[in-house]
Amino acid sequence: xxxxxxETCFSDIRLLKRGKVRDVYDLGDKLLMIATDRISAFxxxxxxPIPDKGKILSKISLFWFDAIKPIVKNHVISNNLAEYxxxxxxxxxxxxxxxxxxxxxxxxxxxxxxxxxLSGSGWSSYQESxxxxxxxxxxxxxxxxxxxxxxxxxxxxxxxxxHDINIDFDETVKRIGRKLAxxxxxxxxxxxxxxxxxxxxxxxxxxxxxxxxxxxxxxVIIIDEVLTPDSSRFWPKDSYKPGGTQLSFDxxxxxxxxxxIKWNRKPPAPSLPKEVIENTRSKYMEALKxxxxxxx
Numbered sequence: 001x002x003x004x005x006x007e008t009c010f011s012d013i014r015l016l017k018r019g020k021v022r023d024v025y026d027l028g029d030k031l032l033m034i035a036t037d038r039i040s041a042f043x044x045x046x047x048x049p050i051p052d053k054g055k056i057l058s059k060i061s062l063f064w065f066d067a068i069k070p071i072v073k074n075h076v077i078s079n080n081l082a083e084y085x086x087x088x089x090x091x092x093x094x095x096x097x098x099x100x101x102x103x104x105x106x107x108x109x110x111x112x113x114x115x116x117x118l119s120g121s122g123w124s125s126y127q128e129s130x131x132x133x134x135x136x137x138x139x140x141x142x143x144x145x146x147x148x149x150x151x152x153x154x155x156x157x158x159x160x161x162x163h164d165i166n167i168d169f170d171e172t173v174k175r176i177g178r179k180l181a182x183x184x185x186x187x188x189x190x191x192x193x194x195x196x197x198x199x200x201x202x203x204x205x206x207x208x209x210x211x212x213x214x215x216x217x218x219x220v221i222i223i224d225e226v227l228t229p230d231s232s233r234f235w236p237k238d239s240y241k242p243g244g245t246q247l248s249f250d251x252x253x254x255x256x257x258x259x260x261i262k263w264n265r266k267p268p269a270p271s272l273p274k275e276v277i278e279n280t281r282s283k284y285m286e287a288l289k290x291x292x293x294x295x296x
Contacts, residue, residue: 105214134168
């Protein structure tokens, strides 16, 4: 099995944040962002990493950052280790393929979720109320049905161990202001539509996804990751059949395993069997190969 990076410990660089997946270090005028091999489900970090996951996420994100440049700027300065500051380059082994130098942005306090298909918490909400995050949907939809058009269904952004909470557009306006809320809604849907069309050509349905935005010099940019198996539901197009759950190239496989063992979705998370770790890795690798046409 490939060596996994659970977390980084660079004692001579200031650790700014250790998130569910990413370790972020403060370099003064910029940040060093590292995608580890940690994986979370139901907003809880699992005790076992998925080897190479951080490298896969980084490569997919860089692919999408480039593809959506005509729509929105992003926070990437460089992923070339030769361009990193000297204090970072000595950690090349840990950084190679899984890190980026990024701009310092002021993150918005909401996660921007777009749904093109009815699944997950969106399906649960629809069954209860016929709505998702305040958006009324047509009657008679089945699980995994494609929606008439993509809908913006934002959520709060919680720390590891706390569940993100779905909110409606009015609550988004209260949190970040109307002008910003309308801007990120427009950007989110535009990025989703472009990403969905491109992914469809590669045999992948992007059922839903979440984006994070930040402000740099009064301009909205996209940050963190984009259209990865961590932040999206990827379904194989050739086996898509509405009316139930779908096969996937994302962490839904892991969620399904955790549901099957009746875990209560609260820390501590259970250890993962070797088979679950290997299968999760292979699904992420398949998403990378299909989207980018390359491997690690």
